[in-house]
Amino acid sequence: MxxxxxxxxxxxxxxxxxxxxxxxxxxxxxxxxxxxxxxxxxxxxxxxxxxxxxxxxxxxxxxxxxxxxxxxxxxxxxxxxxxxxxxxxxxxxxxxxxxxxxxxxxxxxxxxxxxxxxxxxxxxxxxxxxxxxxxxxxxxxxxxxxxxxxxxxxxxxxxxxxxxxxxxxxxxxxxxxxxxxxxxxxxxxxxxxxxxxxxxxxxSAMNTLDNAVSPQQSIAHLQPEVWVKVNTLFVAKAICEFSHELLIKPIVLEQLKDGWNSYILKTDNPTIQYQFNAKPLALNHLYIEHQSIKKYEESESVVIDGILFIKECRQQLGIKDSQMPVYLEEIISTLYGSAFKFLKGNPTSEELATADFQTIEQSMTEGHPGFVANNGRIGFDSSDYRSYAPEAGNSFSLLWLAGHKSRAVYAATDTLPYDVLIRQELDADTLKNFRESIQNRGFDPDEYFFIPMHPWQWFNKLANIFSPEIATGNLICLGYGPDQYLAQQSIRTLFNNTNPKKFYTKTALSILNMGFMRGLPLYYLGTAPKMAIWLEELLYNDPYIQETGFRMLSEIASVSYVNPYFEEFGVHNDYNKMLASLWRESPMTAIKGGQQPMTMAAFLHVDHQGEALLPKIISASGLTIGDWLGRYLKAYLSPLLHCFYHFDLVFMPHGENIIMVLEDHIPVHALLKDITEEACILNPDIELPDHLKRMYAPVPEDVKLLSIFTDIFDGFFRFMSHVLEAHAGFSETDFWSVVANNIHEYQDRYPEKEAKFKQYDLFSSEFHLSCLNRLQLNNHKQMIDLDDPVALLQFAGKLENPIAAYRKDLATAIS
CATH class of the missing domain: 3.40.630.30 (Gcn5-related N-acetyltransferase (GNAT))
Structure with a gap:
């Protein structure tokens, strides 16, 4: 050479x-x-x-x-x-x-x-x-x-x-x-x-940025025109969601054409107000024309500022002085991320309709549709953001640690003992090097479990807080693994980009994001694999679940490290959730040739040119919007209805927790993830194994159906119907009619459940409004009590049920 x-x-x-x-x-x-x-x-x-x-x-x-x-x-x-x-x-x-x-x-x-x-x-x-x-x-x-x-x-x-x-x-x-x-x-x-x-x-436009950014690069996306745009979009969302939760109340100034109104919103300051045009939709949702938003101060038009908007409405929002600075930081971080996403050069919606799984995952711009402060990620600096945020699209390697078995706990399904899993995750050369690294320190590698860890967690938390364990050799840093991972929308769930059929890895990541410090508790991880097996045996033998193709991405193994200095402070203490990882089935193992997986959050995506993705997908399918929705609901809503009515089982099936599998752009089945902390049994009479008793949640009768009304109707369909009305001319009335038809089809299929359908009536005239932003405004560090998920819920009146108009007499329908 x-x-x-x-x-x-x-x-x-x-x-x-x-x-x-x-x-x-x-x-x-x-x-x-x-x-x-x-x-x-x-x-x-x-x-x-x-x-x-x-x-x-x-x-x-x-x-x-x-x-x-x-x-x-x-x-x-x-x-x-x-x-x-x-x-x-x-x-x-x-x-x-x-x-x-x-x-x-x-x-x-x-x-x-x-x-x-x-x-x-x-x-x-x-x-x-x-x-x-x-x-x-x-x-x-x-x-x-x-x-x-x-x-x-x-x-x-x-x-x-x-x-x-x-x-x-x-x-x-x-x-x-x-x-x-x-x-x-x-x-x-x-x-x-x-x-x-x-x-x-x-x-790819996703992979163009350095991890170690210069001071100038870290703020390159903060341009005046873009900042005005993202602040305007933010205020539109804030008005929509805060008015939806009855925290603020826009007043109609004038009725316009085709159901549109002109509104005024008064702030806590009598000299500052906002005006905008919007169309009221079902579930107290405002379809706001964001270009119409104007802010007036002393009758003079002034520039819209999302941070000031929060401060101007703080009394109406009920934010405590002690909460305000951190909440504002989350708002600012959300705006910072929005500007980055707007300028990063994502594919258009037209291009995303045929894009691969991870390109779509990295191109999402909105975050959680209901939360106003939805991209806090407090703890990340500007370099971390470009390294580890899903929208940055940078792949990275995981750090591997060795935890002594006197401290570390491994839990898995019976078919996945530790030695089998670790040989699947790490190649022979890497395992050899890791074992030699332990031996060179004078320890026996057979006395340790290998633990994958997010690099941020090591450098920002573990290397310092776990230093006593490192000094004594109970915890050993082995170095980086060979595979490259991509952060998913949930940020701490990582997709193996080197070997896509390998497991998802979910690691503790002690950043504050959307109401929680994102740790992983041994309390849940220890029983996750047993829960996976129990749920699979419960559901996968059911003919209706088989018919819909519904599948869970089971959490089949976990490893946790117990820090003895903090163990006495309880299972939910953040310091007891800093060092743990979970392995979950990859969606790529459930995909057949010619099928396209995508996060269901993509159905709400609107690109930087103002074009929505969902109409592009439906158009490419060759189906009418109504027929496509029917297929989608059979894949998504139908199995969740069955879980509720047949098994008294509920999940948290929001957009980011569902991966839809499409074939020729038509939904064929749904994959559900994030089960460990969110699956609940609502019936105390169901016999649960001793190690899964925590799955039972004592939920009041009038709250049980909110698992569908809140999580699905209000938490996803509300936004999906908006997208179709705004970008495809498909009326919300037609949308909810298709939803009602799906539910009628399910109920007609199981006439023997008539009493239960009446007891938990999906066609009731109204249901409780359970508020997400009120939760975050009330406690930005721990929105809900994980041991009692109902205790801290924030309710504010009731919502009119958009499918109530489609009720039919059950006796007639069944006969």
């Missing part, structure tokens, strides 16, 4: 040139220390080049460093030139003669490279791709090279994105003396196959 080191003859000649029709020629020659070090010195001292590791170097130091690099026979350095300007520096070396060669199975036909690209002064579309394409062709012109290796700093996500765009495959993470690096390889055969694709292999 080595180029001739005696390259004086090449000083004025190029070694390689590649011409692109749309760009021109990019040429490569040897690096000249005396001539080229000055430009390189400028680059390495710029902020973007932090990962090159030479910031603060003088020109003399740069020259000395590169003179040293050129001494070994196995190391060469080149520059790329475009339009007579240097545009990259390429270092090329033999890994078998480098320290990196001891950290993986290096072979003689490997070639390692380092690349630094010039700062982008003139923006040329896809210019970096052209540079990389040229470099790969240059390296592979040497027929003795079969594989190219790169090993960027693990934080350098921009370089990973560029390399993956070319076709590099990510490999394991290694510890070098000067950095934690991730190996990535490009095989000649794979590169040549990619070259046959007659278009630029554009990297």
């Amino acid at each position: 080595k180029q001739n080191k005696d390259h004086i003859q090449y000083l004025d000649n190029y070694l390689f040139s590649k011409t692109f029709e749309e760009l021109g020629a990019i040429e490569i020659r040897h690096f000249r220390i005396t001539q080229d070090s000055e430009i390189l010195h400028q680059w390495v001292n710029m902020e973007y080049a932090v990962f090159w590791g030479m910031q603060g170097y003088s020109l003399t130091q740069v020259e000395q460093e590169y003179a040293k690099l050129l001494q070994p026979d196995h190391y060469d350095i080149f520059v790329g030139v475009y339009n007579n300007k240097i545009v990259f520096v390429l270092e090329k070396y033999d890994p078998t003669k480098d320290v990196i060669g001891s950290l993986y199975a290096a072979t003689q036909d490997d070639c390692g490279i380092h690349i630094i690209v010039a700062p982008p002064i003139v923006r040329i579309p896809n210019f970096t791709w052209y540079l990389f394409d040229t470099i790969m062709d240059f390296v592979f012109q040497d027929e003795t090279i079969n594989r190219i290796l790169v090993e960027p700093d693990i934080r350098n996500k921009k370089m990973f994105a560029l390399c993956q765009r070319i076709g590099f495959q990510l490999d394991k993470i290694v510890e070098l003396p000067y950095k934690t690096a991730q190996l990535a390889f490009l095989e000649r055969k794979h590169y040549q196959e990619n070259k046959q694709i007659p278009k630029i292999n554009k990297r």
Whole structure:
């Protein structure tokens, strides 16, 4: 692989040139220390080049460093030139003669490279791709090279994105003396196959951002026009949801055409008010025309500010002074995220209709539809946000810890003992390295359980709070695992992007988000696998559940670490939920060829151009909206009705907790996740195993049906009908008619349950309004009591039932 080191003859000649029709020629020659070090010195001292590791170097130091690099026979350095300007520096070396060669199975036909690209002064579309394409062709012109290796700093996500765009495959993470690096390889055969694709292999818009961002990059999306837009959309949502929960009361000023009204909203300050146009829909929902919102102060129109809106309505909202600062921080964080999502370059709704599972997951912009402060994530800094937020789309590796069995607890189904699970999750080489790491510390690896952990949790919580356990060897940091994961909408549930059929991993993540510190309690995890088996035996043998295709993504194993310093403070103490992980079935194991999984939250998605995704999906299916909804409800609502009426079993089936499986854009079945803390049995007469007694919830009779009215009707259908009315011209009356028909079909199917249908009447004229935002405003750290889920619920009057008008006499229907 080595180029001739005696390259004086090449000083004025190029070694390689590649011409692109749309760009021109990019040429490569040897690096000249005396001539080229000055430009390189400028680059390495710029902020973007932090990962090159030479910031603060003088020109003399740069020259000395590169003179040293050129001494070994196995190391060469080149520059790329475009339009007579240097545009990259390429270092090329033999890994078998480098320290990196001891950290993986290096072979003689490997070639390692380092690349630094010039700062982008003139923006040329896809210019970096052209540079990389040229470099790969240059390296592979040497027929003795079969594989190219790169090993960027693990934080350098921009370089990973560029390399993956070319076709590099990510490999394991290694510890070098000067950095934690991730190996990535490009095989000649794979590169040549990619070259046959007659278009630029554009990297995903999801993977373009560095983990370690500069101060400027962290705020690049905070632009005046975008800030006004996201604040306006935020205020529209806040008015809708706060008025829905009867916290504020807009007053009709004037009736307009087609059911629209002009409204005024008075704030706590008599000199400040808002005006807007909206159409009232079912369930006390306002379809607000956000462009119509105006704010007036002393009769003067002023700029809309979402944070000020909360402060201006604080008395009406009933926010305590002690709660206000943290709530405002969550609002600001939500706005920060909204601006990022708006500018990040998501696919359009048209494109998402045919997109893959994870592209859709990363492209969601709204968050929870009901919560106003729904993207708090307090604890993340701006770099964490771009590293770990699902919308950032960055993949990352999990850290693995070893917890001594005197502290760690493993629980799983009978078919998944620890040794079986860990061999499924970690390859033989990684297991060998981890075991050797424990042995090198003087401990027995057989006395430990391996625990996957979110990197944020380690650096921000565990390394400090668990330091006594680390110092004594009860807890050992083993390093990064080889697989790459993507955060899902629930942020602490992680999808294995390297091996999609491997389990989801859900880890404790001690950030404050939407009313909870997102830990994982042993109290639930210890029984999760047994609950999974019990529920599967209960449901999967039922003919109706089989008919609908409904499935749970069962939580089949968990591992928790008990910190003895905090154990006495109760199972729900946040410090007792910091170190635990859960393995859940992957949806990809339940998908057949030609089927498309997507988060049900996508049915509410509206893109940055104002186009909704759901009408695009329905249009592509070839069905009418009514027929498509009928198929959707059979897959989603019908099995949940059956669980309630047949098994007295309820879940929390909101949009993010459901993965819909589509075939030819038509829903065929639903996959339910997040079961451990949310599945409840409502009937005390049902015999539960001793270890699952916690599943029973003593819920008042008039509250039981809220599992459908609140979680499904008010929590999802309210927004779904809005999307169809606003973006597809499908009236809410028609929507609720289809819902009523689905329920009638189910009830007609089971005439023997007539008494129960009457006792828990889905066609009752009204139902309790259970309020989500009131919960958060009341206690932003612990919205509900996990041991008594009804105790802290916030009710505010009643809602008119939108399907009450479709009631029919049950006796007549059944006869």
